[in-house]
Amino acid sequence: MKKVFVTGAAGFIGSNLVDRLLTNGLTVTGWDNFSTGQELFLEDALKHSGFRVLRGDNLNVKALTDAMVGCDTVFHLAANADVRFGLADPSRDLQQNTIATFNVLEAMRANGIKTIAFASTGSVYGEADVIPTPEDTPFPVQTSLYGASKVAGENLIQAYCEGYGFEGYIFRFVSVLGERYSHGHVFDFYRQLLEHPQRLRILGDGTQRKSYLYIKDCISAVLQVMQMRTALGTKHRSQVYNLGTTEYCRLTDSVAWICEYLGVEPNLDFTGGDRGWIGDNPFIFLDTSRIQKSGWKAQFTIREGVIRTLEWLQKNQWVLARK
Amino acid sequence: MKKVFVTGAAGFIGSNLVDRLLTNGLTVTGWDNFSTGQELFLEDALKHSGFRVLRGDNLNVKALTDAMVGCDTVFHLAANADVRFGLADPSRDLQQNTIATFNVLEAMRANGIKTIAFASTGSVYGEADVIPTPEDTPFPVQTSLYGASKVAGENLIQAYCEGYGFEGYIFRFVSVLGERYSHGHVFDFYRQLLEHPQRLRILGDGTQRKSYLYIKDCISAVLQVMQMRTALGTKHRSQVYNLGTTEYCRLTDSVAWICEYLGVEPNLDFTGGDRGWIGDNPFIFLDTSRIQKSGWKAQFTIREGVIRTLEWLQKNQWVLARK
Numbered sequence: 322m323k324k325v326f327v328t329g330a331a332g333f334i335g336s337n338l339v340d341r342l343l344t345n346g347l348t349v350t351g352w353d354n355f356s357t358g359q360e361l362f363l364e365d366a367l368k369h370s371g372f373r374v375l376r377g378d379n380l381n382v383k384a385l386t387d388a389m390v391g392c393d394t395v396f397h398l399a400a401n402a403d404v405r406f407g408l409a410d411p412s413r414d415l416q417q418n419t420i421a422t423f424n425v426l427e428a429m430r431a432n433g434i435k436t437i438a439f440a441s442t443g444s445v446y447g448e449a450d451v452i453p454t455p456e457d458t459p460f461p462v463q464t465s466l467y468g469a470s471k472v473a474g475e476n477l478i479q480a481y482c483e484g485y486g487f488e489g490y491i492f493r494f495v496s497v498l499g500e501r502y503s504h505g506h507v508f509d510f511y512r513q514l515l516e517h518p519q520r521l522r523i524l525g526d527g528t529q530r531k532s533y534l535y536i537k538d539c540i541s542a543v544l545q546v547m548q549m550r551t552a553l554g555t556k557h558r559s560q561v562y563n564l565g566t567t568e569y570c571r572l573t574d575s576v577a578w579i580c581e582y583l584g585v586e587p588n589l590d591f592t593g594g595d596r597g598w599i600g601d602n603p604f605i606f607l608d609t610s611r612i613q614k615s616g617w618k619a620q621f622t623i624r625e626g627v628i629r630t631l632e633w634l635q636k637n638q639w640v641l642a643r644k
Numbered sequence: 645m646k647k648v649f650v651t652g653a654a655g656f657i658g659s660n661l662v663d664r665l666l667t668n669g670l671t672v673t674g675w676d677n678f679s680t681g682q683e684l685f686l687e688d689a690l691k692h693s694g695f696r697v698l699r700g701d702n703l704n705v706k707a708l709t710d711a712m713v714g715c716d717t718v719f720h721l722a723a724n725a726d727v728r729f730g731l732a733d734p735s736r737d738l739q740q741n742t743i744a745t746f747n748v749l750e751a752m753r754a755n756g757i758k759t760i761a762f763a764s765t766g767s768v769y770g771e772a773d774v775i776p777t778p779e780d781t782p783f784p785v786q787t788s789l790y791g792a793s794k795v796a797g798e799n800l801i802q803a804y805c806e807g808y809g810f811e812g813y814i815f816r817f818v819s820v821l822g823e824r825y826s827h828g829h830v831f832d833f834y835r836q837l838l839e840h841p842q843r844l845r846i847l848g849d850g851t852q853r854k855s856y857l858y859i860k861d862c863i864s865a866v867l868q869v870m871q872m873r874t875a876l877g878t879k880h881r882s883q884v885y886n887l888g889t890t891e892y893c894r895l896t897d898s899v900a901w902i903c904e905y906l907g908v909e910p911n912l913d914f915t916g917g918d919r920g921w922i923g924d925n926p927f928i929f930l931d932t933s934r935i936q937k938s939g940w941k942a943q944f945t946i947r948e949g950v951i952r953t954l955e956w957l958q959k960n961q962w963v964l965a966r967k
Contacts, residue, residue, distance in 0.1 A: 407803070407807070408807045408808070411746070411749075411750070411803075411804075411807075412746075412750075415742075415743070415746050415800075419738075419742065419796065420738070420743075423734070423735075423738050426734075427734070427735075447802075447880075448879070456783065457782040457783055458782065458783055459780040459781065459782060459783070460779065460780055460781055460782070460783055460784065461783065462802050462880045462882065463798075463799040463800075463802040463803050463806075464802070464803065464806045464880070465803055465806070465807070466800070466803045466807065468799075468803070469796070469799035469800050469802065469803040472795065472796070472799050473742065473792070473795070473796040473799065475786075476786040476791070476792035476795050476796065477738075477786075477789070477792050479770075479785050479786040479787070479792065480730070480786045480787065480788055480789045480791070480792040480923070481734075483786075483787045483788070483922065483923055484730070484731045484734075484788070484789065484922050484923055485731070556771070557770075557785045557787070559785065599806065599807050600803070600806055600807060
């Protein structure tokens, strides 16, 4: 791994990954269509001579193929990353996640690049029967178009590993928090409380139990695996890792931390029901023993991740204006 | 279920399903692009006043939507059904299976049709660790583009059930045999032995263990489930059923039955290795207890299915000229 291609390089996770790869001395080509990515997230990266960013879309397979020339490893992070709005336009997850991943694989194949890391999601487990959920939990039923499109990406990668000798690393993230976080419940709550500190509208009844992972821990886990190249020793030349902490919290815990940090005491206005939206999962908690066996361990608790996210949002309020 | 739409109506399974649906008194619209479907397979159906066939492609979502008007149930069987050649053109499974299924679901949504039966495959289990393989076996690793594209179809259906109130029935078939069978090992072996009865080229080393299901048993199982509408009582409004017999055979068993039937004693020319092609699975045997609990039971053994296939091929040698 020397010359790395990162799709979604200007996104939350992508830009943090780019910074770390550059710090580690790698040469990085960033690729983003800037539909949700932010140029400001690449401010530091652009100071490195080892970095360049190209503006382009994963649905343009020709441009994507040209952009990848000379790279040896692809981190495929670009995606429609918001699980909540799939039903408004079901073609979005198909295009931006399933077909985009196919195009990334085809561009790799055209360039003779065989190593891919893929940002998948704990949402692929739907409403898991086994909690904490291990990677080899019973064949799940998909409950969201987002989850379905991410499984499709995973499965395409696995088939390319088997059929074309690719080497695949699939990371099923819980929700990630931290610097450059720009969608999700902490973002929504922070923006609401900035506008009206007296009340907070919460999707669901607040009992949802969720897991979160701090961005710097997330990047460390991904890179640890990519350095070990564990998939090479397996039957399928691909490997799946859950990424998360060993704890979960209730949505109301997170609300309490956010309110305490901001020094506000809003009335809580719950929309009701045990889930926030159709396809929401009331309890997400992944079994992370596999990644822990690699020696990786989260350095930050969920609470610390939430606080660091708030600190970053306070210093970067421009991001609130985006939506 | 009164007015039924069948994609892939002119195919092997599709045309047999159409005949049974018409016998049962339903009104049927058949849809096929005739890329592999055969007009002759619809000869009987076209004598029924309750049947019409429309020529069209699942990639044309507008035509598909128009064709479905007035139907209440969709049997989605159209697919690139050959697992072996995915690697030669990986876009084929994506287009004809994944995107085609998405289009079928969108056409249904546009028409307010909510009930779908889907022809999936035991290939979704890849090389299963648990044999016989139950529907809820550990989250599998895909080993073929075909399997990956069928999982993608299953998962889209599940997400539509959750998000749009669809009712989904997913059938994971083993290989199906019988009248109008026109690709697979019995077809290949029969054609070879017709050309040169002295030798038979066999992919792999012949030790592959596979399961087969006779077409009439397959159709009975599908219709039994569709009449019970078991998915309505489940959390996800979708249901998955393995379809197969309670036996499997070695490839060499099948070779012996075929040679005995034809009265030939060819030299067997094994290409070697424990599988026939990249992504082939050396042992397919599904746990069918779930479908058996519905009261369905296969009426024909694998051997009987092979013999009936040979009988049909002998009477319909025109089908051999197709490839």
